[in-house]
Amino acid sequence: MDVLVLIGRILFAALFLASTVGHFTQTRAMAGYAAAKGVPAAAAAVLGAGLLQLVGGLSVLLGVWADLGALLLAVFLVPTALIMHAFWKESEPQARRLEMIQFNKDIALAGAALMMLAFFAHVGHDLGLTLTGPLFHLG
Template sequence: MSLLRVLGRPMLASMFVTGGLDSWRRPQNVAPIAEPVVQPVTERVPVLPDRTEDAVRLSGAVQLVGGLLLATGRLSRPAALAIAVTLVPTTLAAHRFWEEEDPDQKTQQRIHFLKNLSMLGGLLIAADDTGSAPSLLWRSRHAAHDLRRDAHLVRHSVRAGAGPAALAGRVRATLSR
């Protein structure tokens, strides 16, 4: 694993470990802010908890566990993707700069919104990072290519061997008469 991955993953994960721990331990602190986003999401996704505090606690747990996995390099691709899924509603709930009327608050919320958008980009890159190992898609494409090549070689060798074998069979049949 490269030095950039060893250093970068924990740096990216640090915000989610601390924020996730806080949301998991004290969901009541952010539940009022999360309410406008959580309720429409929980109505459309029946597996999510109905209570806003429970949904915030679940999101915090996903961010905490995902952050720890990302930081340690264990299952970092699915962990980054799971964190990314929780970051979208978190950002939409907490940083609604378009609703702010105070220019200073609007600027601050826009900065936080763009910061979260940047972290989302980093998470998507981390979710796609194979760590210099070939991805499953690459492996499957090359396995299919290798199978096609092998089938082509078998077909040519069968054709090449069939002609002399047929001739030998005819000569043998003629000689046995």
């Protein structure tokens, strides 16, 4: 089971770590897009989102307080879905559909991150192939 969980952690974290690169190398362009969506202090928000993805992704990948890392990713994903992919505000059908797909992806990933939080916090130190145990302890 440890190897399967490690493979899952690698696959899950890869998405966020790859996205982090864009947040730090294309901050200006991403901030413009975020500002167009109504995000205040868009450049700072883009960098903050990149930081959440970096720390959360590395935490899950390396197994260093992976429960906290999963929580950080959920904290990134839910507001991103609601603010950046508000499909209900789109009037053009194709734009609405594309935003709905991104919204649903972010919400599903947030659900997966919350399940990981619960899993890591519950299994605790019994899970191998991690550098630390969980930060949180759930029943």
